[in-house]
Every structure is written in structure tokens, then in C-alpha cells.
Amino acid sequence: MPRRPYVWRSGDRPPTIEPHSRAKHAILDRYVERYIEVLCALPHRESIHLTLVDGFAGGGLYWSPLDRQNHRGSPLIMLEAADRAERLVNERRVAQGQRTPLRVKAEFFFVDIEPENVAFLRDALSKSRFAKRVGEDVHVLSGAFDAHADRIVSRVARSSRAGRALFLLDQYGYKDVPVPLLRKILERLPNAELLVTIAVDSLTQYLSEKNLESYRRLFEEVGLTDLVDLEGAVEQRAANHAWRWLIQHQLAGAFRVGSGAAYMTPFFNVSDISHRAYWLVHLCRSQRANVEMKALHWEFANHFRHYGGAGLDMLGYDPARDDDLVGQVRLGFDFDPPARERSLVQLRNDLPGRLNREGIPYTSLYEAVTNETPAADAMIREVLDELMVEHLIEVRSSSTGFRRSARRIKGGDLIALPPQQAFSFGNARKRSEP
DSSP states (O other), X not given: OOOOOOOOOTTSOOOBOOHHHHHHHHHHHHHHHHHHHHHTOSTTOOEEEEEEEETTOTTSEEEETTTTEEEEOHHXXXXXXXXXXXXXXXXXXXXXXXXXXXXXXEEEEEEESOHHHHHHHHHHHHTSTTGGGBTTTEEEEESOHHHHHHHHHHHHHHHOSSOOEEEEEOOSSSSSSOHHHHHHHHHHOTTEEEEEEEOHHHHHHHHHTTOOGGGHHHHHHTTOGGGGGOTHXXXXXXXXXXXXXXXXXXXXXXXXXXXTOSEEEEEEEEXXXXXXXXXXXXXXXXXXXXXXXXXXHHHTGGGEEESSOSXXXXXXXXXXXXXXXTTHHHHOEESSHHHHHHHHHHHHHHGGGGOOSSOEEHHHHHHHHGGGOSOOHHHHHHHHHHHHHTTSOEEEETTTEEOSXXXXXXXXXXXXXXXXXXXXXXXXXXXXXO
């Protein structure tokens, strides 16, 4: 079991924040803002109901030795991001001449199992501009998240028919949020989104030591009981870094299915200083939510990486092709410009193989490939645009005939191979793989 990295004690300075936590906080801040912006996209909407849950809230503040200041923890980040999003949406409405202001009716649940953390968080909130909201729409709960989960989910379900909720489940290891609990949340709240962390470095430590007992429950929950008997394979994989293949290729797909999510983004966040890695997993049943999270991974390019292919083999690793992957397994796939180029090149080769002459709705095509590729929606459309230019595919719209640009593709448009396959003499734009 990994050590708890942060401890809050009343009267003491907050714990020192590590770089990987600052990266995670930046992503949470931006995603909460974007989450609300997307929900408020309809101009006639006057209010929205949503719930934001932090299941492992901590004490609410951190100390940074770099600027010698306190930094917000996830509870304050959620509160401020929600307020900022509401303000930005209303400023945009005014600029567009709309008279209907929007009200974000958000409710917050901050849970932590450590009484000292809860006391520290209550004190931090009491000194913030959100102090008057504590006990009204801001709830601080002491205890384990799984002990409060049913009541929180029931409260969300009663608050609105849509059941919109964002759960941050930043557990310290791997077992504080059982996979069946994730499934229960998504089954009762189909519009919920889950951000879950798994300490993959501690997993690899157990694997390399052949001590799998502590992870047996996790493997059993996702139906991978054979992983507890890997023995020599574990030792070999730990030695050549293919443990990352084990996690992504073996565990990722089973974890998504086990959780009941339709979409999952399994990317690693790595601290360049501590070299400590954890899995930040976004689980949801909404295609739009997956699109937005994928875009955010590329926006924060220097914080994320994955270990696998660039096209439609994101979760794959073949040791025989290690050199062909341009160091992706050994060095990781960073979400930087070279990685983007590799993804576009590979997708251009991979996507036609998923099509037929009858046509596949774009929504179905995206659903079929998104869990296999690091590419965002805009990148998939960019590749389809190239294939259209070369007449390697065609896009049919029921209302306007043939599309001329993939950027205008609607969810129901059919993506198809042309009646006679054209010959390609190179990429539509000149690219060289790095």
C-alpha cells in the first residue's frame, strides 16, 4: 500500500505540493470550467443543476516552496472554477446580446476519511469567500468515500432528472474506490463523469516483486484473475518496462468494461522531479464528455503520456516492434507536436480499414475508435478531411448530399469507402514521421 503523500494538521503549515499534484490541479481547474461551459451552451437555458464531488478532499491547501505561498487544493479549485465558469458564460451572453442570465445551481460534497484533514479543510473554507455556503450547498463530510457514496448519488438523482455530476476520486492507492462502486455510480447516474487515479508505480512495484496479493482484488474485479499467476512473465516485463503494456493493454479495457463506462482515457501523469507516475482515468458514458477530455489532454501536453501506438493501437505493445514504435514504450508517448504528427500519420493508415462502402455514422465510428487512440475528435476529423481530398473516403449527409469538409460532419453522416477505391500516391499533406 503506497504511503499517503500529504498530511494536514491544525496549526501547521500545509504540506508541500509536488509537481504532479500541481499538474493534476491545473487539469481539474480547466476541466470543471469547460464542463460547465459545455452544459451551458444552449442560449435559452436559464439555470443548470449539477453536483461536484471530491471523494478524497484533503485539507484544501498546499504550500509551495517555489513562491512561498499557499496553493488551493481540489475543493477550493472546484468552487472557484464553477464560479468563474458561470461568470464567463454570462459575460459571453451579454457580449452576444442575450438578455437571459444563467445561474449555475451547483452543490459540492467534500469527503475525507482523516479527521485532521477534515478539520483543516473546514478552517480553510471558513477563511475563504465561500464560508457562508458551507452547510448550504457546500457539504464537508468525514469518513470514507464509499460510506457516503450511496447518499450522495441519491441526492444527485433527486436534485435533477439529468443527474449531472463530476466525481473526483483521487485515491491514494488502488482499492479505496472498488470497480463495482464505479459501475454503481454510472448505472444510477448515466450522465455522471468520473476522474479516478490509480497509483501505477505502486502496482509495478508489487508486480516486479511478484507480490500480487495486494492487487488481487483489483484484478478479480475486472475479470483478470489470470494476472495473479504471471510469475516469470512479470519479472521479464518489469525488467524491460513492458509493465506499462501490462497495465494499458491488459487492465485498461477490462477496467472500462468493469466500470460500465462507454469511454475511458487511460493516460499517465508523471512528475519530472519525483518520477512518480499515476493513472488519471476519465470514465463516462457521454461521447461529448470524452471529446472534451481528449482535447484537454492535448492542451496540457507536457503533463501526460501513454505507452503504446499512435494510431488505433494505443493500448498495444509488441516487444518485437519496440524499435518501430520510435521509443514510445521506453520513453512514453508525450502529447507534444511530434506525437500529434505521428498520430495523424498513423490514423491516416488505420481509419480506412474500419470503413466499408455502405457507410458508418460518424458517431458510431468515433465510438468504435476513441478508446483505442490518443487522437482527439478534431484530429480524427483532420485525417478524414485529408482522406476526402484524396477521394479515399466519402461522407454522405442525408440532408445535403456529399460533404466537402470533414469539419462539417454531423453525428449521423455516413463515412464510407468510395464505390471504386482510389489509389493513393502519398499523404495529402507532406509529412515526415519524426
